[in-house]
Amino acid sequence: MKTTIEDVAKEAQVSITTVSRVLNNNYPVKESTRKKVEKAIAKLNFTPNSLARGLIRKRTYTVGVIVPSMTNLFFPEVVKGIEDCMGQNEYTLFLCDTKSEPEYERRHVGRLKERQVDGIVVIGPMSENIRSGFFEALTKEVPLVLVNGYHRGVRCNFILTDEEMGTLEALAYLQALGHRNIAFLRGEQIYSYDVKEEIFTRIMKQSNIPVMQENILVIPEGNSVETVDMSRDMVIRRLEKENPPTAIFCCNDWMATGAINAAKHLGVRVPEDFSIIGFDNIVISQLSEPKLTTIDQTMFKLGQGAAELLLEVIEGKKGEGSLKKVILETKLVKRNSCAVASRTV
Amino acid sequence: MKTTIEDVAKEAQVSITTVSRVLNNNYPVKESTRKKVEKAIAKLNFTPNSLARGLIRKRTYTVGVIVPSMTNLFFPEVVKGIEDCMGQNEYTLFLCDTKSEPEYERRHVGRLKERQVDGIVVIGPMSENIRSGFFEALTKEVPLVLVNGYHRGVRCNFILTDEEMGTLEALAYLQALGHRNIAFLRGEQIYSYDVKEEIFTRIMKQSNIPVMQENILVIPEGNSVETVDMSRDMVIRRLEKENPPTAIFCCNDWMATGAINAAKHLGVRVPEDFSIIGFDNIVISQLSEPKLTTIDQTMFKLGQGAAELLLEVIEGKKGEGSLKKVILETKLVKRNSCAVASRTV
DNA sequence: CCTTTTATAGAAAAGGTTTTCTATTTTAAA
DNA sequence: TTTAAAATAGAAAACCTTTTCTATAAAAGG
Numbered sequence: 001m002k003t004t005i006e007d008v009a010k011e012a013q014v015s016i017t018t019v020s021r022v023l024n025n026n027y028p029v030k031e032s033t034r035k036k037v038e039k040a041i042a043k044l045n046f047t048p049n050s051l052a053r054g055l056i057r058k059r060t061y062t063v064g065v066i067v068p069s070m071t072n073l074f075f076p077e078v079v080k081g082i083e084d085c086m087g088q089n090e091y092t093l094f095l096c097d098t099k100s101e102p103e104y105e106r107r108h109v110g111r112l113k114e115r116q117v118d119g120i121v122v123i124g125p126m127s128e129n130i131r132s133g134f135f136e137a138l139t140k141e142v143p144l145v146l147v148n149g150y151h152r153g154v155r156c157n158f159i160l161t162d163e164e165m166g167t168l169e170a171l172a173y174l175q176a177l178g179h180r181n182i183a184f185l186r187g188e189q190i191y192s193y194d195v196k197e198e199i200f201t202r203i204m205k206q207s208n209i210p211v212m213q214e215n216i217l218v219i220p221e222g223n224s225v226e227t228v229d230m231s232r233d234m235v236i237r238r239l240e241k242e243n244p245p246t247a248i249f250c251c252n253d254w255m256a257t258g259a260i261n262a263a264k265h266l267g268v269r270v271p272e273d274f275s276i277i278g279f280d281n282i283v284i285s286q287l288s289e290p291k292l293t294t295i296d297q298t299m300f301k302l303g304q305g306a307a308e309l310l311l312e313v314i315e316g317k318k319g320e321g322s323l324k325k326v327i328l329e330t331k332l333v334k335r336n337s338c339a340v341a342s343r344t345v
Numbered sequence: 346m347k348t349t350i351e352d353v354a355k356e357a358q359v360s361i362t363t364v365s366r367v368l369n370n371n372y373p374v375k376e377s378t379r380k381k382v383e384k385a386i387a388k389l390n391f392t393p394n395s396l397a398r399g400l401i402r403k404r405t406y407t408v409g410v411i412v413p414s415m416t417n418l419f420f421p422e423v424v425k426g427i428e429d430c431m432g433q434n435e436y437t438l439f440l441c442d443t444k445s446e447p448e449y450e451r452r453h454v455g456r457l458k459e460r461q462v463d464g465i466v467v468i469g470p471m472s473e474n475i476r477s478g479f480f481e482a483l484t485k486e487v488p489l490v491l492v493n494g495y496h497r498g499v500r501c502n503f504i505l506t507d508e509e510m511g512t513l514e515a516l517a518y519l520q521a522l523g524h525r526n527i528a529f530l531r532g533e534q535i536y537s538y539d540v541k542e543e544i545f546t547r548i549m550k551q552s553n554i555p556v557m558q559e560n561i562l563v564i565p566e567g568n569s570v571e572t573v574d575m576s577r578d579m580v581i582r583r584l585e586k587e588n589p590p591t592a593i594f595c596c597n598d599w600m601a602t603g604a605i606n607a608a609k610h611l612g613v614r615v616p617e618d619f620s621i622i623g624f625d626n627i628v629i630s631q632l633s634e635p636k637l638t639t640i641d642q643t644m645f646k647l648g649q650g651a652a653e654l655l656l657e658v659i660e661g662k663k664g665e666g667s668l669k670k671v672i673l674e675t676k677l678v679k680r681n682s683c684a685v686a687s688r689t690v
Numbered sequence: 691c692c693t694t695t696t697a698t699a700g701a702a703a704a705g706g707t708t709t710t711c712t713a714t715t716t717t718a719a720a
Numbered sequence: 721t722t723t724a725a726a727a728t729a730g731a732a733a734a735c736c737t738t739t740t741c742t743a744t745a746a747a748a749g750g
Contacts, residue, residue: 024708028727055706077416257632401739
């Protein structure tokens with residue numbers, strides 16, 4: 001049998017109430033009795049049962065974190081940021097992996113609600129669940145923060161990186177190096193890729209560079225090892241065609257890694273003959289030769305920010321009405337994969 | 346106010362007991378009443394409170410997972426394996442990151458106990474906490490499984506990969522390719538590196554190859570991006586010295602990636618002039634050119650195995666006495682970083 | 691038709707805390 | 721001293737379920 005507060009009370013010859021008071025330190029108790037109680041606690045190796053606690057306090061010091069995939073490199077960084085902030089506040093994290101299935105996402109939310117979490121942060125929420133109003137409804141039930149899943153008009157708390165700014169920055173950098181014939185590499189279906197592509201075409205137009213359709217490279221999948229080889233092959237094909245680009249903007253670092261491998265395969269020198277810029281700054285960007293120049297998403301900060309935001313929402317249950325939207329800046333990380341354009345179109 | 350089972354009972358005009366019964370489906374209830382109750386549940390969007398449930402059932406369907414670092418690439422794979430198995434059994438995971446601090450490891454265990462988890466799996470437990478008897482004592486309190494932290498004589502449940510076998514396999518492969526002058530690259534202080542080094546020297550002796558001290562390469566740290574550059578520099582230095590090795594065994598894939606970069610830097614061809622074999626088969630082993638030949642630790646299976654083991658321990662609370670030890674096989678993954686030795690010593 | 695089973699439903703206890711309210715003791719004020 | 725106030729401690733209700741035990745109604749057996 002587990003030892004309970006009652007056992008401690010008996011051992012210390014006081015009431016349950018008193019034990020609870022020394023435990024929570026929220027009511028005066030005579031020094032001598034406190035000593036007795038503490039001794040009893042130590043002797044019996046007592047740990048309070050947080051189920052009972054949570055039941056009555058209506059606070060579990062527990063939050064749920066929902067991620068599309070644990071093995072994605074991007075997400076663990078964010079989770080670490082969340083855990084860092086939450087851990088300091090005595091919170092423990094429930095971790096839920098959705099395998100990128102909207103169905104699982106909803107199911108996990110259900111389980112978290114059952115478990116009476118004080119809040120939920122959803123990293124990379126599924127568009128489907130945002131658009132259907134699922135999260136908007138959920139916001140009314142439990143403190144909720146959505147990370148990198150902003151949809152305009154949707155009434156949720158959001159935190160996101162300013163991908164627009166990041167893309168702008170990357171493109172400006174490439175142009176400053178004299179590149180005009182720039183390729184764009186993306187995956188399908190993901191919202192953030194849409195944003196980036198839009199910016200890309202806009203910038204090209206503004207610079208009076210005709211957007212060649214063959215410079216928009218699209219691979220089916222975007223966020224795993226397989227992406228590397230798909231990107232590689234895609235880039236090889238482009239580089240072998242007419243009028244090859246002198247630089248490429250990749251929607252993430254997996255793709256950029258593939259691009260590097262492509263160049264290597266063709267004997268094209270990076271960055272002398274071909275500049276490559278990535279996005280995200282996940283750890284693999286430091287593995288390649290040359291190391292990748294990329295746009296830093298500061299995922300750790302994203303996590304921290306999400307945690308802080310969530311904490312605010314949890315505390316300030318009164319000011320229900322006000323939803324928050326936090327936007328994080330990106331940062332250009334110059335490493336060795338970009339250089340001055342070797343030729344001009 | 347959250348809706349409770351009582352609200353449902355009122356709405357359906359039945360007793361709490363009956364609602365509980367349709368919820369748990371563990372007692373006959375007339376079809377017509379069941380319908381009524383189900384309708385009420387749906388109407389009120391009722392979710393049972395698992396704190397109250399757990400309190401009385403003494404079962405929370407919750408387990409704790411303790412990892413040294415969330416961002417380590419190795420651990421998320423294991424966690425995924427655990428989540429995969431546990432998720433199917435209606436469990437939810439508490440995730441705890443220890444930042445490789447024994448102190449945090451203990452603290453997290455405390456929090457998990459408070460939260461009445463049904464079990465705990467500790468991935469890469471700190472030696473200090475194993476040796477001090479902390480985990481051995483904990484085993485008597487709560488179902489516990491230690492992953493990759495075997496210490497002989499310690500009475501805990503273990504699951505681990507057979508690193509000995511893996512090392513043997515790697516070395517045999519290198520020798521079969523005709524390599525005799527083989528370097529060994531490791532980090533400091535970690536138990537599994539000790540095991541591998543021991544095997545390495547033993548095999549060398551058995552093959553009548555004098556172990557050259559300059560072929561034992563040791564870098565300070567072992568499991569992060571920094572490792573790559575440290576390894577690179579270390580390997581460059583060795584390759585520039587007298588009598589350079591024709592192959593290298595690296596204790597993990599980070600190190601092996603560094604070795605590849607080193608070779609590239611010196612213009613040494615991999616695998617033609619220099620064979621490199623890694624260990625673990627984490628995702629980065631598929632990023633390099635050439636792709637890394639390595640020893641697969643099947644981390645996902647490690648996680649699944651840990652979960653299954655934990656489930657056994659949780660269920661079979663009666664057979665307390667019997668502790669379990671599971672050993673997983675490794676597998677040689679042949680990719681493109683190893684070839685026949687170009688010269689013999 | 692009466693008695694015994696069987697099917698179905700409810701009342702109340704239990705689980706381990708926190709918290710409100712009440713009671714006692716001690717101290718301060720008069 | 722006596723009385724009022726302050727300090728300290730306990731009893732019991734509350735949190736939301738599950739489960740045991742009891743009660744009723746319907747069906748079956750005689």
